[in-house]
Amino acid sequence: xxxxxPETPLLSVQDLSIRxxxxxGLITAxxxxxxxxxxxEVLGLVGESGSGKSVTAKALMRLNPGNTVYAxxxxxxxxxxxxxxxVLALKRARDMMVVRGGRVSMIFxxxxxxxxxxxxxxxxxxxxxxxxxxxxxxxxxxxxxDMLARVGISDPAARIDQYAFEFSGGMRQxxxxxxxxxxxxxxxxxxEPTTALDVTIQAQVxxxxxGLVAEYGMAILFITHDLGVIAQxxxxxxxxxxxxxxxxxxxxxxxxxxxxxxTADLLNALPNVNDPDAPxxxxxxxxxxxxxxxxxxxxxxRCPRMIPGTCDAAVPSAHVVAxxxxxxxxxxxxxxx
Amino acid sequence: xSTAPHPIHVSLDGLSVHYALGRTLFGTPPTVRxxxxxxxxxxxxSFFGLVGESGSGKTTLGRAxxxAAPVSAGRITYRDAEVEVDVGALxxxxxxxxxxxxxxxxxxxxxxxxxxMTVRDIIAEPLEVMKITKxxxxxxxxxxxxxxRCRLNLEHLRRFPHAFSGGQRxxxxxxxxxxxxxxxxxxxxxxAALDVSIQADILNLLKTLREExxxxxxxxxxxxxxxAHxxxxxxxxxxxxxxxxxxxxxxxAQPRHPYTGALFSAIPSLDPDxxxxxxxxxxxxxxxxxxxxxxxxxxRCPFVQDRCxxxxxxxxxxxxxxxxxxxxxxxxxxxxxxxxxxxxAA
Numbered sequence: 063x064x065x066x067x068p069e070t071p072l073l074s075v076q077d078l079s080i081r082x083x084x085x086x087g088l089i090t091a092x093x094x095x096x097x098x099x100x101x102x103e104v105l106g107l108v109g110e111s112g113s114g115k116s117v118t119a120k121a122l123m124r125l126n127p128g129n130t131v132y133a134x135x136x137x138x139x140x141x142x143x144x145x146x147x148x149v150l151a152l153k154r155a156r157d158m159m160v161v162r163g164g165r166v167s168m169i170f171x172x173x174x175x176x177x178x179x180x181x182x183x184x185x186x187x188x189x190x191x192x193x194x195x196x197x198x199x200x201x202x203x204x205x206x207x208d209m210l211a212r213v214g215i216s217d218p219a220a221r222i223d224q225y226a227f228e229f230s231g232g233m234r235q236x237x238x239x240x241x242x243x244x245x246x247x248x249x250x251x252x253x254e255p256t257t258a259l260d261v262t263i264q265a266q267v268x269x270x271x272x273g274l275v276a277e278y279g280m281a282i283l284f285i286t287h288d289l290g291v292i293a294q295x296x297x298x299x300x301x302x303x304x305x306x307x308x309x310x311x312x313x314x315x316x317x318x319x320x321x322x323x324x325t326a327d328l329l330n331a332l333p334n335v336n337d338p339d340a341p342x343x344x345x346x347x348x349x350x351x352x353x354x355x356x357x358x359x360x361x362x363x364r365c366p367r368m369i370p371g372t373c374d375a376a377v378p379s380a381h382v383v384a385x386x387x388x389x390x391x392x393x394x395x396x397x398x399x
Numbered sequence: 400x401s402t403a404p405h406p407i408h409v410s411l412d413g414l415s416v417h418y419a420l421g422r423t424l425f426g427t428p429p430t431v432r433x434x435x436x437x438x439x440x441x442x443x444x445s446f447f448g449l450v451g452e453s454g455s456g457k458t459t460l461g462r463a464x465x466x467a468a469p470v471s472a473g474r475i476t477y478r479d480a481e482v483e484v485d486v487g488a489l490x491x492x493x494x495x496x497x498x499x500x501x502x503x504x505x506x507x508x509x510x511x512x513x514x515x516m517t518v519r520d521i522i523a524e525p526l527e528v529m530k531i532t533k534x535x536x537x538x539x540x541x542x543x544x545x546x547x548r549c550r551l552n553l554e555h556l557r558r559f560p561h562a563f564s565g566g567q568r569x570x571x572x573x574x575x576x577x578x579x580x581x582x583x584x585x586x587x588x589x590x591a592a593l594d595v596s597i598q599a600d601i602l603n604l605l606k607t608l609r610e611e612x613x614x615x616x617x618x619x620x621x622x623x624x625x626x627a628h629x630x631x632x633x634x635x636x637x638x639x640x641x642x643x644x645x646x647x648x649x650x651x652a653q654p655r656h657p658y659t660g661a662l663f664s665a666i667p668s669l670d671p672d673x674x675x676x677x678x679x680x681x682x683x684x685x686x687x688x689x690x691x692x693x694x695x696x697x698x699r700c701p702f703v704q705d706r707c708x709x710x711x712x713x714x715x716x717x718x719x720x721x722x723x724x725x726x727x728x729x730x731x732x733x734x735x736x737x738x739x740x741x742x743x744a745a
Contacts, residue, residue: 110594111565231453232683260452260621262680265665269679287595290624290667294674313671331599335666338627338651342603345596348564364596 070141071098072281073122073249079133080117080126080305088131089352091117093305093360099249104275104282106296106313108289110328112349114305115285119251122283123162124149140165142248164194167242171254173234177226183210184222187241194245209240213270232263236270243274253285268294289332293317298386301325304350304360307380311387322389324361359392367393404480408443408583408615409464413473416456416463420688429688433459435639436473438714441617441632446609448630448647449619450662454684456639457619461585464617465501466494477501479582499529502581506588508568512560519556522546522575531579541578548608549574566597570604577608587619602629623666627651632720635659638695639687645721653736655723657700660735694726702731 080092092114099105109115120126122138138149142165152158170176178186184206191202203222210218213236226234235255242250252271256264272295275282284295292299293313300310301322309322320326330343347364350356356363362373372392380388381395416434433456441447451457462468464475466486475486479500489497502525505511512521522542525531532538546556549570560568569589576584586605590598606629609616620626626633627647634644635658643656654660661680682699685691691698697707704727712724717732725731 110596230683260684261623261665262452262661263683264667265679268667272674288667289595290669293669293671294667317669317671328595329669331596332669333599333602333622333624333628334669335624335627335651335663336668336670338624338647340628342599342628344598344600344603348566348597349594351564 072101072103072141073099073283074137074139074141075118075122076135076137076139077133078118078121078136078138080114080121080136081131081133082127083129083131086353090355091305091352092121095302095305095307097300097307097310099281099283101248102275102279102281103298104284104296106292106299107283107285107302108287108292108299109302110287110349112304112352113302115302116253118302119168119253119283119285122149122249122251123166123168124152124158125168140249159193163190163245163247165247166249166251167245167247168251168253169235169238169242169255171257173231173238173258174226176238177234179226182223182225183229183237183241187222187244190241191244205244206240209244210237212274213237213240214266215240232259232266235259235263235267239267239270239274243278243280246278246280248280250280250282251285252282254287255284256291257286257288264291271295289317289329301328304352304355306360306390308361308391309387309389310380311384315384315387321383321387321394322391323365323367323393325389327364327366359390365393367391369393404443405478405483406443407440408445408478409441409617410476410478411437411439411460411464411473412476413438414460414463414470414475415472416459416468417471431686431688432639432690433468433687434463435687435690437636437639437641438473439634439641439644441615443615444609444613445632446606446616446618446630448626448633449617449636450621450623450626450633451636452621452662452684454638454687455636456687457636458587460636461503461587461617461619465503465585466497467503477583495529499531499579500581501583501585502576502579504573504576504584504586504589507592508565508572509592511572512568514560516559517556518546518551518558518560518563518571521560521571522556522578525575525579529579542574545574545578548611549577549604564597565593566600569593569597569601573601573604573608577612577614580612582613583615583617585617585619588621589618590625591620591622598625605629623663635662638684638690640695640724642696642725643721643723645718645723649718649721653718653732655717655721655728655732655735656696656725657702657731657735658696660731661701694724702727702734 076096078092078095081088081090107115132150140147140149187206188202191197207218207222215221215236256267296313299313299316301308303324308324320329327345331345345364358374358376359378362368369392378390378392380390382388414437418431420429420431449457459468463470470487477484477486519542523538526538526541532541551570590601618630630647633647633650634641637658643659680699693709694707694712697703706726712726714724716722717728
């Protein structure tokens, strides 16, 4: 069961819309997305390429490039010890430091690209501890070695003085996790953290993350395209398509009884190793180009339940099908909730 | 057509691909044993899966069969209704003929297509390079035929690759590989770069093409759930060697090698109630420049015993068509069955 939402969520995203200025004009990447994350909760954000899941995650730390335009009504509020930090209103990079690496940490898909190649793992881990905590250099180094040991890196006292290229893919991702957790963030953003890893290493890293969440009580925004990983990691899930949330709910509800046609189609297209005889049914058509965004419901061009005149004309609002389980679809309006 | 073709399309006998790692002044440089003494029979018209982690040598094996990686030892025999050839011994003319029979579908449909050529020219290029067609009319006819089979229409043929989505590009890539009418195709991670909603479409297309064109497909993949769905035979590779091979149904229902069992159980289950139930493999795949003695899996095997550290396990048949290289397969089998099998009594 997902933990019940307490009065104040840790993070609250409201009406987030993100566009990019390009030579071809404004491109919509995220359109009116809202969600909350409770303290200690794992929220899965799942979607295919172009769904806006990574752009949403980067917005939480303001890491999107300079041509990004946030719509004026967008709000990202981080609740921290009674304070509410409006992330999008922060002006200076110094103010962002409370959020970046302090209250919120992020781990990326390709750890080779995320570590500086010319600094040792230790130098990078110590630097951020000096920035975000009042540890001395010696304390920071001891703490970093502890963290490396905690994530299962053998001989951490020697490994800490090595460079990222001397680590294997699985070890780099472990070191990345150690670094992200060393400041004890309240929220960890994990953007496809296991996608570049082999299944056996992925299983190790997921076990590790699950154990650390339980121990540190931090919340995770877990971004992936893999519904299997979501089923194994998340309490709640939000399914995104072309910048909008199609369906959201407890992970069991959404995976076992999906109500949005996109979620249902996605699950039917997925090879299930527990049932290899089931036919694979592709989702009809192709993902539209961001330059050619469909009107109305963005999924109507591929939807088997498309209602002409409705779905291509208006944007569906979230329809509650069960407590905490919502889907944005006109076809559901006729279904008794 | 002459007599009925041999039931085995491609067979490997002790195939090795070794690379010398750099040069040293003294002594011999270390050798990377990317593929190390592999023997394997790929049946005609099969959808043959080859799975393993990165560094297992699966891509090198596929390339060696196509003569795109140097063979250090062993023999590759290719047989169809017209020819039987020793692939490693082909001369220039023989190799040109072989390229019309065995082809490769690439992984990344974004990198594999030239942005400066129209789709028609991309698909026609192998026909022209290999001088398969005699006239432009004949080329156009062949291109239209294979394009239609890959669900590309005439309008598509005039455009450039940038106008296409990932799934469409992979269909173009497949059409090009099949334009010369090969009988044997290596599909190396051909759906790995695609989104889930598109992946199923390409897998279904490959299945259909195999039936319509009588292809044999060597499907190289790291994704076991995809392999379980499309392949009728599966070989599991670890550190340059095949550790288990068998009909995919049987292999998935009852793996006989601990590595196969661990690989299957590491797949994240779609059932949230399966959390943490899988058996876990410790550590990572060793370097192919430093293959452990005895059973090459012994450094990570949860069931390792003394014998495994010194004695190379024999390759033996443990069930019909199911072969395994493990000393203790019989004793271990009950412990390797996937715990997530639906309970028939339930």
